[in-house]
Amino acid sequence: MPQQLIFEDHYKRLGLEIFSEENLENIHGNQFRSDIKVFFFPPGYELTIDFNHYITQKPSLFFLTNQHLSIQKGKEKSVLLYYNRDFYCIQIHDKEVACDGLLFHNVFEIPFVELEDTETKLIQDLFQNIKDELEWKEASAEEMIRTYVKQIIIRATRKWKRQNLDNDLIKIPGSELDIFRDFSRFLEIHFREKHNVADYAELLHIAPKTLTHRFKSLHLDSPNQFIINRILLEAKRLLFYTDKPVKEIAYDLGYEDPAYFNRLFTNKTGSTPANFKKNYISGKKYNI
Structure with a gap:
């Protein structure tokens, strides 16, 4: 079974799950369909998002809302962070993170960023911090988790811009x-x-x-x-x-x-x- 940790308070919900080769089938279906989702995949994963197929060559973050996801192959541990809009709404907080229209809902259908080694370590540490807060269940956990989520999104938004803007495919100053x-x-x-x-x-x-x-x-x-x-x-x-x-x-x-x-x-x-x-x-x- 996957390792599953959940924070819930009234309408607010956030969860973190760790997957590997043995339980990838648990990601399929509509279990997380209504949530905002951030996936961390190591190299060697094969996945389909809507009607495009991806094979990860580097550690990668994928950002999904209503897209359909299926995973065909993957060995090393992957991490899924999911939360609802009551926990953190990307539209309401867009001035803080400026990710809507880039990481999520971008017209170019590029829902991922690739990570270098130092970036991978930073992102993994942030996921670990969220995991720790979910396990400790301190009174201040919600705000601490939200700060870590924002850091992941801000770092990924900056990376998306460096990775995709003003290159051979997209030239937007x-x-x-x-x-x-x-x-x-x-x-x-x-x-x-x-x-x-x-x-x-x-x-x-x-x-x-x-x-x-x-x-x-x-x-x-x-x-x-x-x-x-x-x-x-x-x-x-x-x-x-x-x-x-x-x-x-x-x-x-x-x-x-x-x-x-x-x-x-x-x-x-x-x-x-x-x-x-x-x-x-x-x-x-x-x-x-």
Whole structure:
């Protein structure tokens, strides 16, 4: 059985579990689905997040909310830290840690950071501190644990920026970062009912042409493409992980005309929703 430690106080909940090769199957399912999750994986883990596959080459932290996770392989101990929004809400405390739209809910679907040796030691020490507090159960444990959680998130956010910004894939200078974070956050909240660039430009208090130009000037996909990608990702989740019929999925995603949704999905993926549900096997594989 995994080692499990939990803090609960009224609506607030945080837990820490340690896994290894013998009990990885316990991570599967919906047990942690509603929680914010931070995973530490050593090298050699194979995992699938939604429809992308990863193989860890270095110690890595993964940051998940509603994504579907399955682990195919892993030997050394991994750690799962999970907590609900009542314990620590990343949206409410965004000014403290500035992680929403980067570690969580980023439009580039890069939910991880790789760690060097010194960084790995620091992160492992923070996990150990949380574990100690959960075991000791002191009166001040909640605030101490929260400070350690914030340190993990802040360190990982800094690492995410160094790892991903202004490289060959994403070229966003620091001065431009907030608009992309805000776009990511609004998209995650509203993608079911807001399908147009103008909707998000209004939320960002800029003109639609300005928003599109910002993306184009940095050689990124258009805002419209990011909106479509997010809708398609949710459609794939619902098709693959639920038994909902295509018509109901279309309604769930804000399309009053299921036939239009069917054409959109087919045009963008090369497969009808029904065929995707029937034939999907695997997605992209990343060695990280």
